[in-house]
Amino acid sequence: MKKSIRLLMVLVGLLSFSSSSFALSESEAEDMADLTAVFVYLKNDCGYQELPDAQIRKxxxxxxxxxxxxxxxxxSYNMKSLGEDSYxxxxxIAISNSQKCKALARDSLSLLAYVR
Incomplete structure (x- = not known):
């Protein structure tokens, strides 16, 4: 009986560990914060104020x-802090603002076209 309880406990532990492994990792959360910072930068520093927040979220x-x-x-992540750090x-980044804005717009605005 004790062995079956131990085995059950081990299986439950393994299942809970494996299911949590699919959750957002720290590096993925940082990537999300980086992308958010790109959109915030485009809005605040590059003249793209008209970008709708709802479309950015999508x-x-x-x-x-x-x-x-x-x-x-x-x-579970402090996304505000991660986003501020990314921003x-x-x-x-030590390049001209116009170069930075062009590169960010070229590489990220197309993503918004998919969610219109």
Missing amino acids: ALVFFAQQNRWDLSNYS KDLSG
Whole structure:
């Protein structure tokens, strides 16, 4: 009886571990924060104020779905802090703002076209 209980406990532990392994990882959360920072930068520093926040949110979810990321634990990360750090990093890149804006727009605005 004790062996079957131990075996059951081990199986439950393994199942709970394996199911949590599909949740959003720290690096994936950082990638989401980086992409969010790109859109915020485009809005605040590149003249794209007209980008609707709802469309940006849809693009972020679309990006996560395309990468097969499980967002069920998204709220367990301090996304505001991660996003602020990403925005500071992006702002600190030592190239002209116009070059930075062109590159960011070229590489990320197409994502918004998928979620219109």
